[in-house]
Amino acid sequence: MTESTNTPRQENTTRPQMVPGVAQLALYKMGKSQLDDHASPIKLSSNESALGTSPAAIAAFTSVQDRLHRYPDGAQTELRAAIADTWELDPERILCGNGSEELIGFVIRCFMADGDELLLSENHFEICRNYALSVGGQVVTAPEKDFVTDVDALLERVGPHTRVVALANPNNPTGTYVNAQEIRRLHQALPADVVLLLDGAYAEYVTADDFEAGASLVDENDNVVMTRSFSKLYGLAGLRIGWAYGSQWLVDALQRIRVPFNANAAAMAAAAAAVRDSAWLTHAREHNARWQARIAGDLTSLGLHVVPSEANFYLLVFDDCPGKTAKEAAAALEANGIIPRPVGGAAGTDHDVLRITVGNDAENDAALNVLRNYLTA
Numbered sequence: 001m002t003e004s005t006n007t008p009r010q011e012n013t014t015r016p017q018m019v020p021g022v023a024q025l026a027l028y029k030m031g032k033s034q035l036d037d038h039a040s041p042i043k044l045s046s047n048e049s050a051l052g053t054s055p056a057a058i059a060a061f062t063s064v065q066d067r068l069h070r071y072p073d074g075a076q077t078e079l080r081a082a083i084a085d086t087w088e089l090d091p092e093r094i095l096c097g098n099g100s101e102e103l104i105g106f107v108i109r110c111f112m113a114d115g116d117e118l119l120l121s122e123n124h125f126e127i128c129r130n131y132a133l134s135v136g137g138q139v140v141t142a143p144e145k146d147f148v149t150d151v152d153a154l155l156e157r158v159g160p161h162t163r164v165v166a167l168a169n170p171n172n173p174t175g176t177y178v179n180a181q182e183i184r185r186l187h188q189a190l191p192a193d194v195v196l197l198l199d200g201a202y203a204e205y206v207t208a209d210d211f212e213a214g215a216s217l218v219d220e221n222d223n224v225v226m227t228r229s230f231s232k233l234y235g236l237a238g239l240r241i242g243w244a245y246g247s248q249w250l251v252d253a254l255q256r257i258r259v260p261f262n263a264n265a266a267a268m269a270a271a272a273a274a275v276r277d278s279a280w281l282t283h284a285r286e287h288n289a290r291w292q293a294r295i296a297g298d299l300t301s302l303g304l305h306v307v308p309s310e311a312n313f314y315l316l317v318f319d320d321c322p323g324k325t326a327k328e329a330a331a332a333l334e335a336n337g338i339i340p341r342p343v344g345g346a347a348g349t350d351h352d353v354l355r356i357t358v359g360n361d362a363e364n365d366a367a368l369n370v371l372r373n374y375l376t377a
């Protein structure tokens with residue numbers, strides 16, 4: 001028998017001991033989805049699709065019902081082909097998962113262990129941090145400039161223990177993005193053994209000309225991986241489906257730790273139809289851009305700082321709005337049956353901020369009305 005080098009079992013413990021990385025994690029706080037006094041609240045807290053789901057995706061979802069007794073296609077062939085056709089990518093280097101969250105977890109678990117560092121921008125998606133801590137890793141954050149990821153601040157913090165640099169682009173909860181040139185500059189300065197994880201959960205919404213989600217950088221390098229989601233623009237959050245794109249070497253590494261049927265049949269069928277529905281993409285992107293411009297214009301004219309967003313949500317900053325606070329604005333919205341997402345503190349920011357998802361026309365009008373009344377009262 002080989003001797004374990006782990007800490008021996010403690011005497012007098014009444015429960016199993018969590019590994020230290022897991023013990024330090026707080027339970028994840030989800031966005032609210034209900035309000036006591038409103039039977040059907042307007043939910044603008046989780047950055048879900050404003051327009052629902054494309055009818056083509058719903059039809060594909062329904063068509064799976066007579067095959068539910070079969071395991072899904074573990075090779076994910078149809079969905080990988082649909083994604084590859086749509087975005088002109090190599091299907092062999094796509095891996096689908098139970099939401100992009102799962103794929104982000106694969107990347108962290110493949111490349112980080114005890115004592116390794118994950119480098120993040122000050123504002124970041126909380127799940128990345130939790131995965132890193134759970135494997136015994138450390139999290140290092142870099143300050144931002146005006147709510148925008150600062151490439152130089154990130155580079156200054158790359159050290160001998162850095163294993164993964166994860167960047168949501170556009171970022172959450174800010175909605176800001178880093179342009180393609182800056183992403184390349186970041187990548188070029190990283191050591192070859194550091195993974196650059198480009199989280200493109202909101203990439204489909206971006207209309208800025210100088211944005212790239214990262215596929216070409218992936219094509220040229222073994223240390224870049226891009227993750228994408230069907231939960232946002234495609235309206236499939238409830239099915240849990242996302243995808244990752246990397247070099248063959250990197251995707252093979254992720255394949256080692258996935259379970260054979262990590263993506264379910266209904267989700268893959270719906271997602272394949274959704275990604276082929278190019279009219280939906282255009283319509284949803286236009287709806288979002290039109291409302292972002294209108295919301296920013298209206299609220300800025302009332303004295304609020306609206307962080308320029310390329311995603312399907314906006315971050316309101318109350319710092320320079322005398323007598324007005326994010327907390328009161330959230331209370332006013334909730335009193336009117338609208339659920340925003342308070343993000344102050346959790347995102348590592350000292351600013352007084354509130355995040356709100358872009359909804360459909362009626363939902364956005366309702367949110368703007370409440371905010372206008374609150375700001376002018």
Ligand SMILES: Cc1ncc(COP(=O)(O)O)c(C=O)c1O
Pocket residue numbers: 046047098099100101102125168171172199201228229230231237240241242
């Ligand atoms: C920045 C970012 N990345 C990834 C995700 C995970 O998306 P999903 O697991 O639904 O694909 C989210 C979800 O809100 C997000 O905001």
